[in-house]
Amino acid sequence: MGDLIFLTGPVRSGKSRRAVDLAMGFGDAVVFVATYRRDPADAEMAERVRRHQAERPATWRTLEAPASIAAALAALDPPPSGVVIDSLVLWLADRFDQDEAALDAWSRELEAFRAMPCPVVVIGDEIGWSPVPMEPALRRFRDLAGFLGQRTAAAATEAWLMVAGCPVRLK
Incomplete structure (x- = not known):
């Protein structure tokens, strides 16, 4: 089984750059x-998507927003030598109306990631470090993102907080 690595932090903290740097050591068949x-x-x-694409090696394969990440990865031939998932919060945004179902779906994804024979890096976002939003929907989204981050960190073999481009090891 490969490692599950969780990178989290605020916006523009260097999470994606760190994920790419880590994945460069995973071999030639990395999947983003x-x-x-x-x-x-x-x-x-x-433009953000274009900038992120330019930071990745051209040899990496890209899967765009699969319904089930783990199932899409399992179907790849050749199998990946490593995986970078960017990002947990955008994954949640696509399922925001599902609440508990989204939490359950992410738990199933985490189980599958942990069973993969290659390393998997999941990028999260710390969106709860600001004042409590006034809108109920924003509070619910912030809370769900926090719960997913907690589940991911608990399942991960390594968890890192990115702050100002500096990685701080959490576990």
Whole structure:
């Protein structure tokens, strides 16, 4: 079984760069799982996606927003030598209306990631470090993201907090 590595931190803390650096040591068949479902009307997000793509080696395969990440990875031939999943919060955003079902689905994904024969890096986001949002939906999203982060860290063999580009080992 491979390692499950969780990288979390605030926006622009260096999580994606750190994930790419780690995955460079995983071999030639790394798979990048993009959990964002593209919105062609969002030019700013398209530019973010383009910048992230430019940071990755051109030889990496990309899976875009699969319904089941683990099932999509298991179907790949050749199998991946390592996986980077970016990001947990974008994965949640696509399932925000599912609450408990999303928590259960992520738990099943984590079990499958832990059983993979290659390392898996999951990128999360610490979105609860600000004032309590005034909108109930934003509070619910923040809470769900926090619960998913806790589950991921508990399942991970390593957990890291990225702050200002510096990795701080949590476990």
